[in-house]
Each structure stands twice: as C-alpha cells, then as structure tokens.
Amino acid sequence: MPRRRPHELRVRRSDAKKEPGLPRGSARLVSALARLERNGIASVAAALRTWRAEAQSRVDDRCPCGCNDMYFGHDARSELESAMRALPPRLARELRSMVVPLDELYWASTVPDPFASPSASWWRRRMASS
Structure with a gap:
C-alpha cells in the first residue's frame, strides 16, 4: 500500500479544522467551541448558519402559512447565547462580534410581539x- 506524503496529510488536516458557518474566528475560538460541543452544547456553527438564515430572510420567506413560525431561528439564537455565556470573556466577545450584526438585521425586520411573555429572551x- 503506497504511503501518503506529509504535505498531503497536512492539507487534509487543515481542511478538517475549517468549520462551515464560522465566517471568521481565531484558532482559540474554534478550539473552545469544539470543547463546548463535546460537553453538550449543540453545534455553534450550525446555530450561526440557522440564525444568519433567519436574520437575512424576508418576511415572505419565513413561513408559507403566515403563522410567523420562527422557532428554528429562536432555538439557534438560544444555542448561541448559551455558548457565549459558557465561553471565556475574550472568546465570547469574538463570537458576539459575529452574532451582533445578525441580531441587528433581525431586530430591523421584526416588530415587538404584544402577546409574548415579558420574561422571554428578546428574540x-x-x-x-x-
């Protein structure tokens, strides 16, 4: 069986480290998120992709029946919030810098729900x- 050359192995290893969904981020952030995911927090990259899709979607794209069903985005934002609270302050700030622009888009495209519980999260x- 032929042996792989070292540069071929390095290329594959570097491709495996890139997590889709994180637009930018330090190696420390990626490492800390991997540690969180091993300890039970869901995939932060998947939550970030879902929240990005929710924040960037138009009102007409949200739900075909018109029921304002945005729970998938809400769950993703909750996962992001729990990850930001579990991370050390510096890494939480780095993740927050990715989430805040999406929050602003979501805030601009939605209105307050008069029937929502006041104790619920803002999203x-x-x-x-x-």
Missing part, C-alpha cells in the same frame, strides 16, 4: 412584520 419577544 422570542419579536415577530415578523406583516
């Missing part, structure tokens, strides 16, 4: 503007 107290 759960918003609904699609019609």
